[in-house]
Amino acid sequence: MPITMEIETLNNSFSIRLLSLFKRLNAVVFYRIAFGVMMALSIIRFWLNGWIEKIYITPSFHFSYYGFEWVRALGETGMYALYIAMFLSAIFIALGFLYRFSSIVFFATFTYVELIEKSIYLNHYYFISIIALLLCFIPAHKQFSLDVKFGITKPLEIFPRWMSLALQLQMATVYFFAGIAKINYDWLFNAMPLKLWLPTKTNLPFVGAWLSETWLAYLFSWCGMLFDTLIPFFLFWRKTKYLAYAVVVIFHALTAILFPPIGMFPFIMMVCAIVFIIPIQQEKNQANTFSLRKFLGFAPSIFGRVGIALFVLHFSFQFLFPFRYLMYPKDLFWHEQGFRFSWRVMLMEKAGMATFHVKEKNSNRIVAIRNSDYLTQQQEKQMCTQPDMILQFAHHLAWIYQKLGWENPEIYVENYVTLNGEGSRLLINPSVNLAAEQDGFSNKKWILPYNIEQQKLVGAL
Amino acid sequence: MCLALVLEHIKFEKNYAMVLKYFLSRLPILAVVLLFLQTSACKEKKSDYDRKPLLENLGNNVIVPAYKQAQTKSLALKVAIADFTAAPDVPKLQATKTAFKEAYIAWQAVENFDFGKATGLTLTLNNFPADTVRILSNLSSGSYDLNQAGNLRAKGFPALDFILFSVSDENMFVNTVGNFHTKQYLNDVAADISNNITAVYDDWNAGYLNTFTAATNLDLGGSVSILCNSWAQYTERSRRERVGNSLGYVGLIATGNIDTKMLEAFYSNYSKELLIANLQAGKNIFTGGAGIGFDDYPQVKEASFQGVPLNEEIANQYDKCIAAANQISTDFKTALTSDKPKMESLFLELKKLTVLVKVDLASAVGVTISYADNDGD
Known part of the structure; x- marks a missing residue:
């Protein structure tokens, strides 16, 4: 008798019920709910900040991604429709309602919107796109969902290991690459750019005075590098995962306080990293033995083999793509070829100014361009330090002046850039007609070397 | 069975509870360490990176005095013009011209502060070259609205420069100033200048100074960011409009087509004095006069330009620009044809100054102009 009483009191206690729910909740299911909620909140924040209009509706020109020039902004109605679809699908993902459909809609709308404008490229948007893609393949709606409740899908007791592993691996990739990107001379031995950034936050309460x-800049630089590089391993390791998670929370809380412009990213990572600490349910009697059948959740059929291939392919790509910078000359931070989609976060302080000139071939006609006539502040700021965007804008100007009746307009730019508090210098060769240059994956020869002496050799100075 | 369930619950709870306890037990230690660091850091370097003293010094000792001077001089100009037009003679004309020069020079010290109530003021009061056709038509018709966008180049200092100085024979000007609506126009333009500057000066005294010094944040709405953006923009303007355009530069490309009419103060020939006054005012923002300026900003000392600390480099560059202007022994109008290489070297120095203020300084100070999230790249 006393035992049953005890159970009753336990069951009535809210915390125990929460704990038991937490325990029964699979990591994948938790992830689905958390992701949906975070996305819905992010979309509301984006909307309320007026960014849909500022970024996607007002500008007359967009910096598209190489190979995705066909992705266009859809005008006011279209953009708001996209965001509404994105918002609803995020909510549906959280609720597990029409999940298969919703996850695809979310992935498609989110990725489409991100591909419209390069000047707001963020690594965490890329991360969200990938997670959304993974969720399209993971049946995370087979527990605690409206789909199960309405009988749209059959519930699943045990989620195969590959599902949570995919989500964990993807997060680990982000941390690991962000970490090894920090292993560079400026970051570790000059504490750049933290030495420039931290002192700008001295009006923060409490921590401000010693920033x-x-x-401290050196300490933060080294800790940041060690944290990013090592945390995935500690999160995976059973014995340290709780401690590692606590460190994740502290680390991201710090970055959120110190660098408010990074927005939702710290919170998304904090919540998503829970996927590492939720106990993984395992089939009884098989707890510690590995089998392919258990890993996949079914015996490896042809279908299963294709699945494995996709899984391996995805993560091979994830692991190799960030290394493409090795194919370009040194000074990656300067020319930024192979910089994006590689989890290089908060790595450098870069600023610049660019003065464009349009010159008509075989005539004296020449004009200087006021960038603000064509670009928003955000676009101009980003463009001034990134060669591929300079080229895109140059092509846009050439197109405009052709429309104005100029014959063979040539575009030249004088583009001064400073990197990590080093003296500004020319980034683009000012004597190269950019209208005649093409974008692509091959090395852009019209980008000047970072080294001043080498710039002199090229004859640019 | 039931017992097993309970035990499992407890075991599960214990796991989490242990982790939680571990951190809670260490919280006080963490707090003590933080507190210690906080107080010790406070004692040593309290004002080092505090932007408040910088803004207070610039506001109280650079900006407001500059507006006070501009306000006084523009009022004096208004009075001189009223005196002259009431009973025109050559001595009064000369007094008016002197008042004009002083007011125009005083204006140069405030042109960099094109924000707050002063937003767009430069476009209104110093939009050169003057639209002489429009001015003549206004003079003859006598009916005009100076606030109209079409009159932006028909008023302010460039308009007075044209009207007062384009007739070089002073006796002839005194005798003809009664024609058309010239007197009325002179008075209206002078009043417009004086009223606009006074309005800004009053606004600074009525509370904008407090707003300015209180906004110590670095982002878009912060005073440092607002000031730096405006200052950089007008430094670039000096290069482009005070020198480049007349030298035949389109942006940074030389066409070789010299056009003296593009000069500031083309008719009075004060171009050189005005540019030097403008550069000195710019340097004053950078050094903060006798007080705290951007050259005291730690990251500006930390950053370097080809081996030279940025704070020294920028101060030097201001001096180089002023020296390059002083190298020109004649006025700019004469120099454009007779001493072009010196004008070219002045242009190059101004170009370098623009890059330093617009790129290196802005980056070192940490001014951000982005309004959306960013990765910090």
């Missing part, structure tokens, strides 16, 4: 200390 101006140089040793």
Whole structure:
């Protein structure tokens, strides 16, 4: 008798019920709900900040991604429709309602919107796109969902290991590559750019007063590098995962306080990293033995083999793509070829100004361009330090002047850039007609070397 | 069976509870360490990176005094013009011209502060070259609205420059100033200048100074960011409009087509004095006069330009620009034809100054102009 009483009191206690729910909740299911909620909140924030209009509706020109020039902004109605679809699908993902459909809609709308404008490229948007893609393949709606409740899908007791592993691996990739990107001379031995950034936050309460200390910039630089590189391993390791998760929370809370412009990213990572600490349900009697059948959740058929191939292919790509910078000359931060889609976050302080000139071939006609006539502040700021965007804008100007009746307009730019507090210098060769250059994956020869002496050799100075 | 369930619950709870306890037990230690660091850091370097003293010094000792001077001089100009037009003679004309020069020079010290109530003021009061056709038509018709966009180049200092100085024979000007509506126009333009500057000066005193010094944040709405953006923009303007355009530069490309009419103060020939006054005012923002300026900003000392600390480099560059202007022994109008290489070297120095203020300084100070999330790249 006393035992049953005890159970009753336990069951009535809210915390126990929460704990038991937490325990029964699969990591994948938790992830689905958390992801849906976070996305819905992010979309609301984006909308309320007026960014849909500022970024996608007002500008007359968009910086598209190489190979995705066909992705266009859809005008006011179209953009808001996209965002409404994105918002609803995020909510549906959280609720597990029409999940298969909703996850595809979310992935498609989110990725489409991100591909419209390069000047707001963020690594965490790329991360969200990938997670959304993974969720299209993972049946995360087979527990705690409206789909199960309405009988749209059959519930699943045990989720095969590959599902949570895919989500964990993807997060690990982000941390790991963000970490090894920090293993560079400027970051570790000059504490750049943290030495420039931290002192700008001295008006923060409490921590502010000692952010101006140089040793702190070094400490943060080294800790940041070690944290990013090692945390995935500690999160995977059973014995350290709780401690590692606590460190994740502290680390991201710090970045959220110190660098407010990074927005939702710290919170998304904090919530998503829970996927590492939720106990993984395992089939009884097989707890510690590995079998392919258990890993996949079914015996490896042809279909299963294709699945494995996709899984391996995806993560091979994820692991190799960030290394493409090795195919370009050194000074990656300067020319930024192979910089994006590689989890290089908060790595450098870069600023610049670019003065464009349009010159008609075989005539004296020449004009200087006021960038603000064509670009928003955000677009101009981003463009001034990134060669591929300079080229895109140059092509846009050539197109405009052709429309105005100029014959063979040539575009030249004088583009001064400073990197990590080093003296500004020319980024683009000012004597190269950019209208005649093409974008692509091959090395852009019209980008000048970072080294001033080498610039002199090229004859640019 | 039931017992097993309970035990499992407890075991599960214990796992989490242990982790939680571990951190809670260490919280006080963490707090003590933080508190210690906080207080020790406070003692040593409290003002180092605090932008408040910088803004207070610039507001109280650079900006407001500059507006006070501009306000006084523009009022004096208004009075001189009223005196002259009431009973025109050559001495009064000369007094008016002197008042014009002083007011125009005083204006140069405030042109960099094109924000707050002053937003767009430069476009209104110093939009050169003057639209002489429009001015003549206004003079003859006598009916005009100076606030109309079409009159932006028909008023302000460039308009007075044209009207007062384009007739070089002073006796002839005194005798003809009664024609058309010239007197009325002179008075209206002078009043417009004086009223606009006074309005801004009053606004600074009525509370904008407090707003300015209180906004110590670095982002888009912060005073440092607002000031730096405006200052950089007008530094670039000096290069482009005070020198480049007349030298035949389209942006940064030389066409070789010299056009003296593009000069500031083309008729009075004060172009050189005005540019030097403008550069000195710019340097004053950078050094903060005798007080705290951007050259005291730690990251500006930390950053370097080809081996030279950025704070020294920028101060030097201001001096180089002023020296390059002083190298020109004649006025700019004469120099454009007789001493072109010196004008070219002035242009190059101004170009370098623009890059330093617009790129290196802005980056070192940490001014951000983006309004959306960013990765910090």
